[in-house]
Amino acid sequence: MKMNDPKSLRDRIAGHVRDIPRSGIRDFFDIVSTRDDVISLGVGEPDFITPWHIREAAIKALEQGVTSYTSNLGLLALRKEISGYVQKITGVSYNPETEILIAVGVSEAMDLAVRALVEPGDEVLYHEPCYVSYSPVVIFAHGVPVKVETTAENGFKPTIAQLEAKVTKKTKLLMLNFPTNPTGAVLSQKEVEEISAFAIKHDLIVLTDEIYGELTYDQPHASFISVPGMKERTVYLHGFSKAWAMTGFRMGFSCAPPELTEAMMKIHQYTMLCAPVLSQKAAIEALRDPERDIAEMRDSYCVRRNYMHHAFQEMGVECHLPGGAFYMFPSIEKFGLSSYDFAMKLLEEENVAVVPGTAFGACGQGSVRCCYATALDDIKEAMTRIARFVSKL
Ligand code: PLP
Secondary structure (H helix, E strand, O other), rough: OOOOOHHHHHHHHOOOOEEOOOOHHHHHHHHHHOOOEEEOOOOOOOOOOOHHHHHHHHHHHHHOOOOOOOOOOOOOHHHHHHHHHHHHHHHOOOOOOOEEEEEEEEHHHHHHHHHHHOOOOEEEEEEOOOOOHHHHHHHHHHEEEEEEEOOHHHHHOOHHHHHHHHHOOEEEEEEEEOOOOOOOOOOHHHHOOOOOHHHHOOOEEEEEEOOOOEEEOOOOOOOHHHHOOOHHHHEEEEOOOOOOOOHHHHHHEEEOOHHHHHHHHHHHHHOOOOOOOOHHHHHHHHOOHHHHHEEEEEEEHHHHHHHHHHHHHHHHOOOOOOOEEEEEOOOOOOHHHHHHHHHHHHHHHOOOEEHHHHHHHHOOOEEEEEEOOHHHHHHHHHHHHHHHHHHHH
16 A cells, blocks of 8 residues: 555545545535526525624724734633623523633534533434534544434424434433524424423433524524523534624634533634634624624515415425524425435526435435525525426426
8 A cells, every 4th residue: 555546545534534425515516516597595604794894893803903813712802792692692691701612613613512522432412404514523523423303294303202212321412403404493492491301301411503593583592501400511502604694704602611611622722722813803793783783684584484485385395384594494205306316407407506405414305405595586586496397397
């Protein structure tokens, strides 16, 4: 074996990394990017530009020469703002000195939490279909991801019976994401309490990714940390990418007990050092009057959700009404095509991009994800094209 032999190099890549497939979303969008005039319902990203006063805060900071590292945990001023905001939306207070860490997006915060907790062989329960990184992040930490498959019949929520069937003595962590990417599932207060009781009964640590918490349309968001007995065992993850339309700023944070925050901070310190200071300055501004920025975008997503849902009903495509986030997960099972073939054919014939449901786990087979964080006119045209497409199948 020689180093310059590509086959030999491939063999030397750590097996648990080599064997993980690339994200199905990226693969699909590599194909989409080769085509012109595609209407994309694909990427899970707001079509809004970050509100001006937030961009301006970053520009001003740059003009003032704010270009240095920050504390590993992030600017204290930002952690204080976050503490106040989380208290306001969940009623739970976190110490900005010891319990809040600013990370490079929820993505990094999630990785830190999993690496800080999971030892080889520890089992991690999570619900599928889910955001693409849940299972890989556990595997990177040498943990064992254990999925609970959710279905439209159950509103894409795991039942307690399903969770009970999968929990073992080796289960350390329960990963949750409500509102859910890719299904838009939301939990009621009662359901949050029931899942919390399950976690407490089995003494599990909970990682709750509530990045879409502001984006619910029919009922207020219920947070796991608000349930008595949960703060002590929960890592709460949130960030600015979605509700504030700040994906490119790469700003996320965790709220967790001091011992856990300290452990996460050590990994962050030695790998990332700190989150970018200009983004932190922008995030401080984003928390000055969040409701004003978010309300307008949320109202607009709600109109688009209703339009898209109605259009699927009109064309006879079964679709669970999503209560949050900005995704719809219609069933295309009756057309007899795999999710991937449906998405490819739709792209080829009508130039509309949707994501095959299998990008979010094998149980996404039979569905596709349509993101409605896209201009209403584009959604209207896309739905006309999808209706024409399915009428021929
Ligand atoms: N968690 C969920 C459920 C997501 O949908 C996404 C992005 O799509 C992320 C985390 C990543 O967010 P961030 O941009 O903060 O890294």
